[in-house]
Amino acid sequence: MSDDIKPDDRQPLWFLILFAVAVGGGAIAYVPFLTVLLPLKITSLMGGEDVVSLARVTFYGAIIASLANVVFGLVSDWSRTRRPWIVFGLISSGVLLIWIGQATSLFELIAAVMLWQLCLNMMLGPLLAWAGDCVPDSQKGLLGGLLSVAPALGAMAGSLVTFEGFVAEEYRTIAVAIMVAALVLPVLVLGGGRERSALMQPSHQKRGRSVADRTSRSIVVRMWLSRFLIQISEAGLFAFLLFWLRSILPDFHENTSANIFSIVLIISIPLSLIMGRWSDTHQRPIAPLVVCAALAAVGLVVMAFSAELPLAITGYVVFGIAASIFLSLHTSQYLRVLPKPQHRGRDLGVFNLTNTVPSIVMPWLTLSLVPGFGFSALFLLFAALAALAAVLLVTTPKHV
Structure with a gap:
């Protein structure tokens, strides 16, 4: 636990749960759309699979998403407030998602998707930064475990909105926007004033150690690179x-593949919670990441x-x-090594x-x-x- 964090400065479990649910809402905002609804929309516009x-829509959208996440994170730093940007992003991205569902040309669709990515990251960027303002190091493992529900919620939402006869095709984007709002709004309404002053100080002041010792550039780079390397495999x-x-069984059914993917996400949730809580209790934030990265390598060799x-x-x-456990726990532990809360x-x-x-x-x-x-190969x-x-992680200094 950080020296300046008192026991009563720890966040209640309800706040951590609501925050994880809000991040799950963020996943629902893009997972069903990018994996199912966008390809279907393009098919309907172009008269067939295109x-x-x-590729053009997703490529341009990914570039906008990358830039917007940095920009709005920076803007929320400058304004010294996160929640208003999250609210603006939630509302505007929901409106744009509905517009996408009504687009009548490819040009209109591309423009709407790019604007949607801009507004979505107005919500997502400040949302994660807000966790860094509120959750002390002693609870970051638990937070990471709870964040494992996010990809599962995204996958389940995709199944729900495309379930035969459950939501009419013309209302699917509206249904997604409503689900996102329902999951994100509770923490915004109930979570005001939960920032912790000790977490707003640069870590060399907060812990009384030199910047070079506690938050060196090499530690941040190691954490960044380790996630990047795992994400390449996960994306593939x-x-x-x-x-x-x-390629192994030619008639393997796509529904079975989707079910395996969902089962993996569901199993990872309790395991993430157990490993995250263990890392908090034993003050070993990096150890579970090392184990998971090694196991991911073993699975890939098999x-x-x-x-x-x-x-x-x-x-x-x-x-x-x-990989799922690694990505969930890494997200929260990365907050630990960032040296300057003002950035x-x-x-x-x-x-x-x-x-x-x-x-x-x-x-x-x-x-x-x-x-x-x-x-x-x-x-x-x-x-x-x-x-x-x-x-990279096993050679990270033990005090991180």
Whole structure:
């Protein structure tokens, strides 16, 4: 626990839960749309599947998302307030999502998606920075465990809005906007005044140690690179899981693939909570990240050498659970190493590049390796990247 954090400065469990639910609302804002609703919208506009148009929309949107997350994190630093930007982003992104559902041309769709990404990151950037203002180091493991519900909520929302007969096609984006508001608003309404003054001081002042010792650039870079390396693997499996499974069993059903993905996310939630709580109790924030990165590498090696479906699925489950836990816990622990709360929003925007850049890098790796060497070569590369992430973290100073 930080020296300046008193026991009564710890956040109540209800606030941590509401915050995690709000982050889940953020996931619902983009997961169903980018994975299901956007491809369907393009199909309806173009009269059939159009991979090139989808690639253009997602590529431009990813660039805007990357820039906007940094910009609005920086703006929330300058204004010294987070919640108003979260509210503005929530409202404007919801309105734009509904507009996207009504778009009548590809040009209008691209413009709407770019504006939507801008406003969505007006909400997402300051939201995570707000956690850094409120949650002490002694609870960051628990927060990370709770954040594991976010991807599961995003996946479940995608299934819900596309469930046959549950929501009419023309109302799907409206349903998503309503769900997002329902999950994000409670913490904004009830969470006012929960910032902690000790968390607003640069860490070298807060802990009485030199900046070089406590928050050196190398520590931040190690944390950034380790997530980036794991995210490349995660993005690759997210995009090509079904293709890989069908390379082993040609008639493997897409619904089974989706079910495996959902099961992995669900199993990771209690395990993330257990490991996050353990890291708080034993004051070992990095240890679970090292273990998960190493296990992710093991799972990828198993996948690389799997010729039979049961072993292949086992390898993916090991990788998927380990990667999911890693990403959830890493998000909260990264807040620990940022040296200057006055730049927390900006720095977390840079951190967010670990989520967006891999989606740009990964397709090039796949096209370079899979046609000539198969998925085994790609998974061995991913395993090497995950192992490197573990090495970067295991050599991180113990006092982090």
